[in-house]
Amino acid sequence: MPNYLDALPALVEGIEAILETVITNVVLIGQIPAPTFREKRRIQTVLDRMAELHVDEATTDGYRNPIGIIRGTDRSKPPIFVVAHLDTFSTNEEEVHYTVGKNSVTGPGITDNSLGVGVLISLPELFRRLGLRFSSDIVLAGVIQSLGRGNLRGIRHLLKTWSTPVRGAVVIEGIELGRLNYYCDSMIRSEIECRIPTDRNVDSRFRTNAVLVLNEVINQILQLRMPQRPNTRVVFGKVSAGVKHGDIALNGRLGLEIQSKEDRMVRSVHSDIRDIVEGIGHEWKADLQLRTVSNVHAARLPFAHPLVKAGSAILKRLGLKPVSSHSESELSIFLARGIPALTMGITRGTNYHLENASMEIRPMPTGIGQVIAAIMAIDAGVCDEVKLA
Amino acid sequence: MKSSWLDTNTFHYSDFADLEELVALKERKGLSISLCLPTLNEEQTIGKEVLIMRSELMTRYPLLDEILVIDSDxxxxxxxxxxxxxxKVHLASEILPRMESFRGKGENLWKALYIAQGDIIVYIDADIKNIHHRFAFGLLGPLLRTDTIKYAKAFYDRPIAAGKNKLRPTGGGRVTELVIRPMFSLFxxxxxxxxxxxxxxxxxxREILEKIPFxxxxxxxxxxxxxxxxxxxxDVIAQVDLEKRVHRNQDTKALGKMSFVILKTFLNRVERMGVLDIRSPLHDEMIQYQLEGDRGFRPDPFLVRGLERPPMIQVPEYRSKFKVQDAQEAMV
Structure with a gap:
């Protein structure tokens, strides 16, 4: 049995003993707001904390992603990346305050992804206390501008400008323990914006209604034929319009994602939606714009890849059933560059993207243990033999 | 007025951010340090306070030797x-059971002296939302680094200067600016x-805290x-800028009661010091009024007995527990 599997019980026990330091990091980082594009204060806090926790180097790359490097013992080995996105869905720019309960931490952004960042910056201390050394350098990166319109810019820039090969990577997400992501679907995230032109000659009561225009757009998209193979779908995720209940809505916005196993299908559906938008805009005399917010290409590790097998074995050894689904996170950028990578979750939680988001403390040692074991597996060479196409 | 005190005895917490140095100073001086958190229904904040202090100042840097929670039921x-x-959690009402028990922050701080083992006691309120370990190490810095300083007090929000030629208020609360500062200025x-x-x-x-009444x-x-x-x-007092502190706000009525208690304490002190001769006894009731219906006013009295605990060193149980031998030590 590989060493990293043998080590798991002791790892989890060791992490349990120093869990308070990890939770402290989660709280201290999480209380610093970091809406996408406005992560400056959290970047500085992460750098300060990394320096306090004695990484060998703490710096930022040219895009201001904060990076900590723990030097390995063998300079010939490429580095292993461990990343967690720094930004949160919460748009609050004021300092937030978490509540620490007996088995929970509650507050905005805790699950996505303050918990992941807290674990990331705790790794140097965890490695030291657990007596772990690696042959590869471990590059800890809190990547910025990941969510929504951020379009994974932080990780894209980091990997684009990184000058050496990368041995493998682990992406940390706060939630949900047991996830094992090793593939990502092709995706285009778009917004359709509708504005009704103001015409003084038209009584406001008889103007075109942006809600009805967007409703027509939705109806026509729903009539598109979506193949089951390759599996393709359109997800309507956000909608907003109007000002008052009794007034015709003169503007509105619809957010959607086109997802498929194959890039060509996403492009095809996107082209169909563009036609729909142009047609409805013309016929309804509305200013209708389709904008692409972000996109990722389909990429995957085969299930038989040694890293996936190792990840699966780690989870099973910890008594967890691996749950796999597509993930459009940082994972997609690693895979698109031919770097083997996994996404793992640390614990369980509730109200993920609400002000009262909450995470459980008790499962954390297991979640952290699996991440460390995955790093050990990469360091043991599970990514060295198989090259991705 | 010796304004040089402001220059020599005012610090910023970042002056003491080298925690290894503080731990070395503590060990060289053979000191032990207790952190005391007085509580009354603080479930929203207490977990975070204990967690962060323990992680940063006990586990990572052994600056604190114990964290005590003294709780008012x-x-x-x-x-x-x-x-x-x-x-270590204690009910205030169960400490020194021979004595009558009272409810109040001062009571908890006083009883903490009996429970705590440390040569230095750090008192931190338990309702701080943005708690950070700087609240403790910032206060400990002057005590460990300067032999003459025996007591360090916090202040917040970078008060004096906000930039070149820009002055801001001192950041004190309403009670400080409307009650305490005028009284201090007068006397x-x-x-x-x-x-x-x-x-x-x-x-x-401890050597000074045990010798003053609470x-x-x-x-x-x-x-x-x-x-x-x-x-x-x-010269034994220092003050430390701990920057921002976020806590519960109190309404004006509550601040009125607080002001009453503080004024009473202050006036009793100045009379005892012979600075002021108060010819008639001070009253024990703060009387506030509430509107009742359209035109009625209902008095809402608040009784303050103004009780004080004696210097802890005078308490026999304490003298026995801490083996206070020298009779002179008990003279206050």
Missing amino acids: STDRTREIAAAFGA FPELTMILQPLSGEYAGY PIGYGVETSMILDIRERWGM
Whole structure:
């Protein structure tokens, strides 16, 4: 049995003993707001904390992603990346305050992804206390501008400008323990914006209604034929319009994602939606714009890849059933560059993207243990033999 | 007024951010340090306070030797949560059971002296939302680094200068600016250099804390400053900028009660010091009024007995527990 599997019980026990330091990091980082594009204060806090926790180097790359490097013992080995996105869905720019309960931490952004960042910056201390050394350098990166319109810019820039090969990577997400992501679907995230032109000659009561225009757009998209193979779908995720209940809505916005196993299908559906938008805009005399917010290409590790097998074995050894689904996170950028990578979750939680988001403390040692074991597996060479196409 | 005190005895917490140095100083001087958190229904904040202090100042840097929670019979999960994160939790009412028990922050701080083992006691309020370990190490810095300093008090929000030629208020709360600062200015101008005399965070050597009386309620911060200044002078006092502190806000009515208690403590002190001759006894009731219906006013009296605990060193149980031998030590 590989060493990293043998080590798991002791790892989890060791992490349990120093869990308070990890939770402290989660709280201290999480209380610093970091809406996408406005992560400056959290970047500085992460750098300060990394320096306090004695990484060998703490710096930022040219895009201001904060990076900590723990030097390995063998300079010939490429580095292993461990990343967690720094930004949160919460748009609050004021300092937030978490509540620490007996088995929970509650507050905005805790699950996505303050918990992941807290674990990331705790790794140097965890490695030291657990007596772990690696042959590869471990590059800890809190990547910025990941969510929504951020379009994974932080990780894209980091990997684009990184000058050496990368041995493998682990992406940390706060939630949900047991996830094992090793593939990502092709995706285009778009917004359709509708504005009704103001015409003084038209009584406001008889103007075109942006809600009805967007409703027509939705109806026509729903009539598109979506193949089951390759599996393709359109997800309507956000909608907003109007000002008052009794007034015709003169503007509105619809957010959607086109997802498929194959890039060509996403492009095809996107082209169909563009036609729909142009047609409805013309016929309804509305200013209708389709904008692409972000996109990722389909990429995957085969299930038989040694890293996936190792990840699966780690989870099973910890008594967890691996749950796999597509993930459009940082994972997609690693895979698109031919770097083997996994996404793992640390614990369980509730109200993920609400002000009262909450995470459980008790499962954390297991979640952290699996991440460390995955790093050990990469360091043991599970990514060295198989090259991705 | 010796304005040089402001220059020599005012610090910023970042002056003491080298925690290894503080631990080395503590060990070289053979000191032990207790952190005391007085609580009453603080389940929203107590877990975070104990967690962060324990992680950063016990596990990572052994600066604190114990974290004590002295609780006033909380009815929420304060004690359970504090214990789960490793604090030693005590009910104030069960400490020194021979004596009558009272309820109040000062009572808890006073009883902490009996429970705590440390040579230095750090007192931090338990309702701080943005708690950070700087609240403790910032206060400990002057005590460990400068032999003459025996008591350190917090202030917040970078008060004096906000930039070149820009001045801001001192950041004191309403009670500080409307009650305490005018009184200090009238009677003890040098105490106005203490920028936030009512801040709830301070640390001191046991050797002085055990020798001063503790009002059982809000007056404890005021009396502590007056008594320490009177007995040992300003030079044993330091103040430390801990930057931002976020806590619960109190309404004006509650601040009125607080002001009453503080004024009473203050006036009793100045009379005892012979500074003021008060010819008739001070009343025990703060009387506020509430509107009742359209035109009625209902008095809402608030009784303050103004009780004080004696210097802890005079308590036989304490003398026995800490083996206080020298009769002179008991003279206050």
